[in-house]
Amino acid sequence: MLKVAAIALRGFLVIFGAIVLGLSVTLAKQQVIGSPPAETSFFSFSGAFGLIASAIAILAIFIDKIPRVGVIVADSLASVFYLAGAIALTVALKPVSSCTSSSDIARDERYHNKLLNGGCRNIKDGIFCPNAGKNTNEKNVDSYTSGRCQEVQADFVFGRADDSLQAAGKGLGAWRDAYARARDLVDQMTLEERANITRGFTVPDNICAGNTGTVPRLGWPGLCLHDAGNGVRATDLVTSFPSALHVGASWDRNLTYQRGLYMGKEFKAKGVNVLLGPNAGPLGRTPLGGRNWEGFSVDPYLSGQLVAESIIGHQEAGVIATLKHLIGNEQETYRRPYFGVEAASSNIDDKTLHEFYLWPFMDGVKAGTASVMCSYNRINNTYGCMNSKLNNGVLKTELGFDGFVMLDWNAQHNVLSSNAGLDMVMPLGGSFGTNLTDAVENGTVDASRVKDMATRILAAWYLVGQDGDNFPEPGIGMKNLTEPHDQVDARIPESRDVVMEGAIAGHVLVKNNNALPFKKTPVMLSVFGYDATVPATKNTDVLFQLGYTSSAEMAQAVLGTEAHFDQAARGGTIVTGGRAGANGPSYITDPLSSIQHRARSEGTWVNWDLTSFDPDVNAASDACLVFINAIATEGWDRDGLHDDFSDGLVLNVASKCSNTIVVIHAAGIRLVDQWIEHPNITATIIAHLPGQDSGDALVKLLYGEAGFSGKLPYTLARNESDYSVYKPCGLVSPNDKDPQCDYTEGVYVDYRDFDAKNVTPRYEFGFGLSYTTFEYSSLSIKPLRKLSDGAGDKYASTSDELWEVVAKIEAQITNIGHVAGAEIAQLYVGIPNSPPKQLRGFEKTPLLSPKESSTVYFELTRRDFSIWDVVAQAWTIQGGNYSVWLGASSRDLLLTGNIEV
Template identity: 30%
Template sequence: MDINEIINQMTIKEKAALCIGASAWCTASVRRLGIPQMVMADGPHGVRRAENIDEVHNIYSLRKSLPSTCFPTASAVACTWDIQLLTEMGEAIGKECIVQGVDILLGPGNNMKRTPLCGRNFEYFSEDPYLSGDLAAAFINGVQSKGVGAALKHFIANNQEYKRYTTSAEIDERTLREIYLTAFERAIKKSKPWAIMCSYNKLNGIYCSENHELLTEILREEWGFDGFIISDWGAVHDRTESLKAGVDLEMPGPQKKSFKNLIKAINNGELTEKALNDAVKCILKAVFKSKEEKKSVEDIDINSHHELARKIASESMVLLKNNENILPMTKPKSIAIIGKAAKTPHIQGGGSSEVNPSNLDIPYEEIVKLAEGAKIFYEEGYTMKEEINPVMIDKAVSIAKDAEIALVFLALPSHKEFESYDREDIKLTKHQIQLIKSVALAQPKTVVILNTGSPVSMKEWIDDVQGVLYSWLMGQGGGKAVADILFGKINPSGRLAETFPIKLSDSPAYINYPGENNKVIYGEGIFMGYRYYDKKEMEVQFPFGYGLSYTTFKYSNLKVSSDEFKDVDGLTITLDVKNTGKMAGKDIIQLYISDKEARLARPIKELKGFKKVDLKPGETKTISFKLEERDFAYYHPKYKRWITEDGEFEIMIGKSSRDISLIKKVRLISTTQLPCTLDYNSTVREWLEDKKGKEIIESLSKEIMNRKDFMRLSSDSNVDIWKAAQDTQLIFLLKQISWALPLVPDIIMSRLLSKVHGERK
């Protein structure tokens, strides 16, 4: 297919029309040139394909979608830490896209969890860019292996729903690079998504849909992205400016005003036809690729997809507390099941990602199947209202007293986890909190099963219960997964992909969220998530990477390929993992690194590797990791690049960010060649931090110290004198000791700068 020849045959109007959606879910077709429409559907945890793809986008159409497998949401699947499982999920969704005639799946979401209040956090993976980027890449690779494109979203900094259409995320360059862009960069380079969706918000005062630096300079030129860039639905404010910036396709359509403005901009020279052609080419590549790669429509086994949804749900769930091994349950004679969520599970969040599930497991029913004749009591326990209802609580307490164990199923009111607005707090309702405390008082053997998409505060009640299982927004197969874990049919292996704070005010963005005057300052900088809690030495409810198992694991024999290595050579790490318990289980080995000698502030530790391993009782496996130069680097805004530095690093192997089992020290030799940035106003510290500058200063220091009259200044050593003045401008220090210098300070300074810059060349 010669796309350039097709473009040459297209009229300006046809080109402009192709760059704007023809309907809510389709691109324009040009029949005379054999250009078909391209169909899109929301994701990311299932296919939400509209019944009528040609309809105009409206709020009432959101719930009119074809049945599809509803997998657990991103916040849940992230807790699997399982690349292969994410790929399988992507493959299944890709197959369902084919059956439903969908060319592009709008997902996955890859935004960082900056605040636990974000109403759309259930659609996002993690607070860590390394983990989030790798999981997103795995999902995309799965979808696209079936010839269906994925649109990675929302690029970038859509980290809150509050005023998402107007708020400007004010982020310094280093933070943007190390946290928010890194997640997308990893996903893009590892999976090559067909499309990137830009976000609604502004970035540092510029709408993301009009941000040339973001969409063209970074995304296309620096990272090499060669797919098409699509707007979020309604994110374009000026079609001409957005096309100049890099947005190829505006959605939804039709947009008569945008169409007219593009034609006008071409005619008056504001927009070049080449720019329009470039956008058309990106779109046509995807259009024809989608038709060529899908050789035939596949028949799918919807039952096997339901089983996959069950498997993913079971590996997503995180056992947070298990005092006295209350779980798994062993042949209980009676069970009190309390909570509306047991019979009406909360399987997904609200908004554009809502899937019409093809099947649905009910926790209550699945527990009954496994109870083997145990007497089952049930009470609804709560409504979705905030007010305490003593009657409902009394009924729940009554059955809890008479049972051997109480299982309390809780979900947040649906409106608290919904696209377009944020949560007001991270608490359960007042009634639910009182329900837990009352039931636990009556029945010491109480387990709480939390059916929600984001962290909730537990400080008011967690000490009252023996067990807590976080089942997340668990998709259509979550009901059986919960039952299997409760009865020990499956050993829980989920680990948290985000930190659970004790209270909302502990969270990194608390002071700056939600911003004011349509600006939100990312004042925590690179210290987001566990990076923040570590730096503050702050207690948390549950740390990043945390999760319990019904068995135990031991790490040993940590080895590195070299105790001293060049950054370009990388580093290989190996260790042994043994299942020391009596039950088969899966563990997630987490590798963190700690830079001990960085010039700029760095986190205490950062995740740089993870592996999920399945072990039988007594079995040992050797796990290996390969770290690359970038894993040891940080972004330096002065040089506008990633750099490494000579120095000591610690390789940490942990079961969570707060449970480090093994540590190995290594020394990195940097090959980074940096330009000299020293100038007339540079401080002594800056001279000493520069390799060549340090040599020159040390030479000057010796020359000064050798002057007999310099001893009148101080009897201290020259090292102490220079250290005492390290935050002083060098020229100022030279002027202070000018009487001890062979030449006037300005001449010396000029020669020093000439020497250091000249030797760099």
């Protein structure tokens, strides 16, 4: 009798475990929004292991060799697993019976929740939980987010997020022919075939970052998608181009276009259809951002101009560009949900969104980008790839984007993201594929939406000319490149000059007490610092790739222990940052090797000590060069903007050498006030991330074979506290599960904030020294009549009038120095009721010989004078006085004028 009772009891436990496991599978298939991924995964785990423990206990009844203590342990484990699973299941299936539809607020959509009786069913407006405070008004709006209610200021909420925002591609302008051909092919596809090309697959023989499905019946081959940043990632026989931050420091449109073109050609040669770049976000709200180096500048105008040039170059090469990450992906800390903690919500008001963070995306869409990647984080409490207002409303409707919206890898939360404007899921099928066809059949997703998704993807394919038989097969290679694979040499000999010129142009000289260029051939040079030599790791690795934790706070949350990451990559010189934006170079000309090569031809003696913190210095040294760096990578935010080891090394060398030159390879802002005023430090170079020609480019600059023209694409402060936003935002308490990032600083980021608060930086935005001197003269400002006539009018983001030239400005720049050089003239405009000045133009002169002059021209559009009207939901120009400044930096303003509107 006892044996039967034991079997019955354990049989009941097995059934209970099967129910728990079955519910977890059902939830995964139904993609219920109210189930946080961590809880769902946990009770799946509990159910599975509880079943195993129960099975062992049942077997013990029939197998005498299993000791009694084993039975007790198995029963105990089963009970613990089932109890934990039941608790997690309760949390995951927590009913939201109080949810009420509202047409006034954008929130996570919970449509067609068939599993939960208490859930919100068939609701087509955004929803909110009224229990947090009824009788809402425009100053206090209750919002629902992932099963939790909280109060959000109305200024953070922008519009509705219901299905009525869905926007089918129009296929106008440059897209017209591509859309006609895409529609013709999609019309021949079944629902399953259309769904198949919207989802990702893995192809083990050739490791693209992602692959779409194919349609063999109609001859459509599918797409290979791959990173991007400073070249083709995780492969061999490619070029490591200068990184985006380095390009931003060049302020050179033509070099940016050429880089984009040749990089695109290498991607095509490797059989990559979709290049996962360029980055318009993060812009760099916090200087600690781990991915700031993947973007061009903290200034939206400069970033937008270079984003556009990159996209044009990529797509002229025949690959699809991907503008990313839309939007507010300004930090790595809590960028994704971890262990029950939601991803951070970037709470951005409508005016700030349009005038700052969306600005470079507008330029990218205007340039014709065929793809946009949504972001991991939440925007105003709705996940980026689930944000209908953002994807359907802002991107596809307001900006008129006709390409496809792509998921950032594994950022999907449920199949209803298709209704929110998502067109492609990566790297696997996620909720698309079979789930998408099921959603159409049960009425959750309209068939027309799937047709539009497929049409947008195929239109992008046609737009860049990938149809036909001339597109190469993928040639990335195996994950382990030491294994046999077909080698595809993608390098282009014609690109070598562009790579070298780009490496030179992004170096910024910030201090020079007549130390550079070398006035005569040095008899003795001494080289110090870990950054002077090539890294000891394999060049096919993603250099300095760290884990996915992002700060001491994140390490505590994820690892259970506090951890800090070194701010310097002391394993060798850096030519790129880390992870998705990085690639393996063909070679690295590191600084020491390039200096030694030059020394060999000129008879210079070179001393070096690359490891000592307090090295011996030969008093006969003509110059001492100290090489340090500041590393950053996707996945974690930096702990600070300088490190004690590197600063101590610089000071130790400077204390013994009267001609100390500091070179900093930096993947972001790196403070220098710890030593910059030391009298023995005679020159300092911010060398950024030059790519594979790093050392050779530097030597050309040191010896005067090339001149400095680079300018800082950010402000270099004296203190960390000078930045309006310094640290990434996080949780307000240990039990908090809902990190909120309120962008209360608005558009006052970097130099806009420094100017508004009259804070003196160490080196201002746009600053950079030259080996020569330039004179600015003959400013001419010609506002067109239509500028004044249009005051107060409203302009849509896609209107031709917004992009129409309404003012022409020119000036003369003369080289009054003694050596040839190129200057970057910067145009700033003071818009009423806005930051004191904003960049609205820049122009690089040709290389000017001494006494030679060049005229720089600027054409300003109506958009350049506009602000965003949050009531009219349009751009408008205010009446008033607009100051105009032209100069060598944001604070070295040499010519002044004004325009009256």
